[in-house]
Amino acid sequence: xxxRPNFFLLNLMLFGYAFLYAPIITLIAFSFNQSQVITTWxxxxxxxxxxxxxxxxxxxxxxxxxKIAFMTANFxxxxxxxxxxxxxxxxxxxxxxxxxxxxxxxLVMPEIxxxxxxxxxxxxxxxxxxxxxxxxxxxxxxxxxxxxxxxVLVIIRTRLSEFDYxxxxxxxxxxxxxxxxxxRITLPLIxxxxxxxxxxxxxxxxxxxxxxxxxxxxxxxxxxxxxxASVRFGLSPQINALATIIVSIVATGVILAAWxxxxxxxxxxx
Numbered sequence: 001x002x003x004r005p006n007f008f009l010l011n012l013m014l015f016g017y018a019f020l021y022a023p024i025i026t027l028i029a030f031s032f033n034q035s036q037v038i039t040t041w042x043x044x045x046x047x048x049x050x051x052x053x054x055x056x057x058x059x060x061x062x063x064x065x066x067k068i069a070f071m072t073a074n075f076x077x078x079x080x081x082x083x084x085x086x087x088x089x090x091x092x093x094x095x096x097x098x099x100x101x102x103x104x105x106x107l108v109m110p111e112i113x114x115x116x117x118x119x120x121x122x123x124x125x126x127x128x129x130x131x132x133x134x135x136x137x138x139x140x141x142x143x144x145x146x147x148x149x150x151x152v153l154v155i156i157r158t159r160l161s162e163f164d165y166x167x168x169x170x171x172x173x174x175x176x177x178x179x180x181x182x183x184r185i186t187l188p189l190i191x192x193x194x195x196x197x198x199x200x201x202x203x204x205x206x207x208x209x210x211x212x213x214x215x216x217x218x219x220x221x222x223x224x225x226x227x228x229a230s231v232r233f234g235l236s237p238q239i240n241a242l243a244t245i246i247v248s249i250v251a252t253g254v255i256l257a258a259w260x261x262x263x264x265x266x267x268x269x270x
Contacts, residue, residue: 024247031240038237048237052245055238058226062242065223068137069205072144076201077194079145080152087153088160106150115214118143122215135217143215144205151204152197159193 030038034045052058083103087096106114122139125131132139167189171181187194209224216225230236 027240028244028247031237031244033237033240036237038235038240048241052238052241058223058238058242061221061223061226064137064220065206068141068144068222069202071141072148072205073198073202075141075145076148076152077198079149080197081156081190081194083149083153084156084160088157088163103150103153106147107154111147111208111210114147115143115211118146118211119214135215136220139215139217140212140220140222143211144201144208147208147211148201148204151200155197155200156190156193159190163189 030041031048032044032046033041034047035042083099087100087103090096118139122132122135126133163186167185168181171185172178176184207224209222209228212222212225216222227239227242230239
């Protein structure tokens with residue numbers, strides 16, 4: 001018997017999608033608006049994209065944010081992978097419960113508290129050892145790494161807890177060295193989790209404004225800070241153009257990843 005469609009659930013789903021994506025579509029449409037008033041449509045134009053490409057402040061902030069996000073993701077993945085291996089592989093050791101609590105604390109702690117705590121840490125270090133001499137790229141990167149490591153560790157730890165260790169034992173029985181087993185078997189199998197953790201750490205760093213506001217200094221203004229400051233004094237159409245470019249890049253990445261996964265699943269079925 002053919003089941004009738006539930007129109008209430010269908011309308012609810014459509015409302016949900018409209019609630020999420022209608023503002024994004026509106027923002028993209030008004031990025032091509034000729035008028036400087038973002039709520040009044042006067043004609044189609046690429047004016048704000050040309051002005052965005054000539055806005056040195058926004059371009060420098062975007063480049064700085066990309067550098068910080070890239071370094072944050074790399075270090076967070078390395079530290080998070082090592083931490084996950086230690087927690088999962090070593091079943092019992094003194095302080096394991098405390099370590100589990102410390103690595104998961106940033107997940108539930110408000111960002112304003114984390115930013116203030118890290119700022120106080122750098123102030124104490126500056127007074128004690130003279131480092132850092134000033135707040136800037138290094139302090140923002142260390143702050144982002146501190147938060148991102150927790151997310152990466154949880155993702156990789158979950159994958160390692162479901163790992164089939166018989167594969168490693170079989171390789172060791174066949175004469176492979178532990179380091180070879182790690183790079184040839186363990187690392188490829190947990191690589192999807194590592195990539196997911198890297199992307200999440202990159203996104204968290206690129207999107208952060210609270211911690212960066214505490215840890216930034218002169219000449220170290222990230223892109224979210226520039227956007228937040230400009231929105232407070234009125235939304236510029238250049239921000240619409242910038243948001244459209246970011247949304248386009250993210251959508252392209254999502255579509256490309258979905259296409260690769262679909263192609264891989266088809267090859268496996270064959």
